[in-house]
Amino acid sequence: MRKILQRMAQNSMYAIISIVSFLLLWAIGVQLSDIKIVMPGPWEVIIDFVDSFIHPVGRYTMPVHILYSLMRVVPAYIVGSVVGITLGILMGWYRPINSIFRPIYELIRPIPPIAWIPISIVWFGIGEGSKWFLIFLAAFVPVTLNSISGARSVDPLLIKCGEMLGASKKHMFRTIVLPFSVPYIFSGLQVGLAGSWATVVAAEMIRSTEGVGWIIISSMDTNDVAQSLVGIMGIGIVGFLLATIMRNVEDRLCAWTVREV
């Protein structure tokens, strides 16, 4: 326990050193060169970022922009993940289901979600519907893929073991195939989450009046590089927080996997 704390203290010390030196290099670079118009210094951006929590950028303050973006991501991400997990596990475990869905899935898989932007607007309008559709795709594709490989990788010996212990096929699906696939599903959920967050930013840059993506695109109209960087900072921080939350959920659900701290 003490060792872990010691290592954590050490890790955060290195993190602070690396961030501080990055900011210093940035500040010195801006000072020494003549690029202030296209590249503001770090303090300016940080001050603007903090300020965006108090004074609105456009119509809303930063937290409200973030909330708008999250309201687009979260519901579509959840639906996409649930559909992806269900379809992926069934495809990985039951051959006929795989034969039926694999060709369609393989066609959709390589298409980046943002390629659907024009069609999604035609189909679902410029409101939330089209954004939900894009994020659904961004989550669904990687989650399905990882769920398939999870169900495929189930150790055949464990299945024999289940049969030997008198378990029915249905019981084994629930008690062996599903738990075995959980770590795979989670890596799909992580990839899907990053994809969803990236996709909402892209979708907001095309058409919206609020959200973190809008902050960036509207800075283009005013030529405000600092505002653009503020938006990027918001995206980075929220993306990092989402991934961290996800990792914690995974650690709780997969207490049985031994990990080095």
Added chain:
Amino acid sequence: MRVDSTGSVDTVISCQRVSKEFSSKRGTTKVIENISLEVKRNEFVVLFGPGQCGKTTLMNVLSGLDTATSGTVYSLGEKVVRPGAERGVVFQSMALFPWLTVRGNVAYGPKARGFEKSVWIEKSDYYINLVGLKGFEDSYINKLSGGMKQRVGIARAYCNEPEVLFMDEPFSALDAQTRYLMQEEIMRIWSTEKRTIVFITNNIEEAVYVADRIILLTNCPAKIKKEYHIDLPRPRDYTSPEFLSLRDEISKNMDRTL
């Protein structure tokens, strides 16, 4: 008393002229050839043979995990065609469920077969205690040592109360000291809870220590070479003259392989 197809009383598992071939692009390999055997209730039978002679394949066929190319396996008079709860298996690689605790693993069989909670709790308590894992009920498998893991494997197979228990080189992954300890332990467990056991090993000392009867197999394809009834009193002493002479004799009859 049950009577099996061969007409003999109280035979738990038997097979007649069982052969098994594996075919690949390079041709077919005969792994077991024309093996017939019978195992009586509560007998401790050891299938003993050199290296890769097909012992595990024979066990897979006997337990229903695999099917024979020719010949038939009977369990209590019924043909064996698939694995089932009547035939428990302890695997060499242990094959425990890492996402379940010790209790979850041991109680898996009774739970899967739909016993009530109070029943599977009671059963798993009893067998966890029997194999000496009291206090570890809620530990996950990855936290246990090799010897403890195989205790879970034994308890899991026992807890399902099968007619016959197959043990496929259950201690071969353990270090030498733990292996001796587990040999004593399996004797203690078996004398407390008598079961029919078919035990596979390629360790002559282990075979003589645990067996009522040793079936010596030839090298690939595996055929029955000779049978030995071991009636040394238990607990056996690895260093007694009787033990050593038996060990010598069986070793001399064993096929040499690289």
